Amino acid sequence: MANETGGYTLSSGNVFADAGLPDADERLVRATLMRRVTTLIKERDLTQREVTDLTGVPQPHISLLLRGRMSSFSLERLLHMLTALGSDVTISYRPSNAATGHLTIVSDEVAAPGHAWPESRPTSAVGGSIHALSSLALLDCRSE
Secondary structure (H helix, E strand, C coil): CCEEECCEEECCCCHHHHCCCCCHHHHHHHHHHHHHHHHHHHHCCCCHHHHHHHHCCCHHHHHHHHCCCHHHCCHHHHHHHHHHCCCCCEEEEEECCCCCCEEEEECCCCCCCCCCCCCCEEEEECCEEEEECCCCCEEEEEEC
16 A cells, blocks of 8 residues: 655555555556567567567557557466567566565666666565566566
């Protein structure tokens, strides 16, 4: 939940949790992955048709992705798109010392000259927490 401070509300770092939406942690992860897929498409100056050819995702769904329509994209589908667009994705897990595990997205990518990656903002959520660091290179799931 957000904290009230002197006339404004401090974010928890997860806009979905702050809005009280269900599955806020998963929504944040999907939004982060969608942002990376969209960035890859723009960096490579790909047309929607070219993205369809590379990923197998129908063109109308690519249009939805580029317009930020999260409901059409599962984590699995986004991970597939990342690999099809030339990103290596590693998924690892290990026991947690906490009662509830954590989901973490980490990137090994280097920001382009003159561009800095956004800072990490830990996010508390029901059933765990999420730490989103720029884009995806490692998806680290820690469970009990």
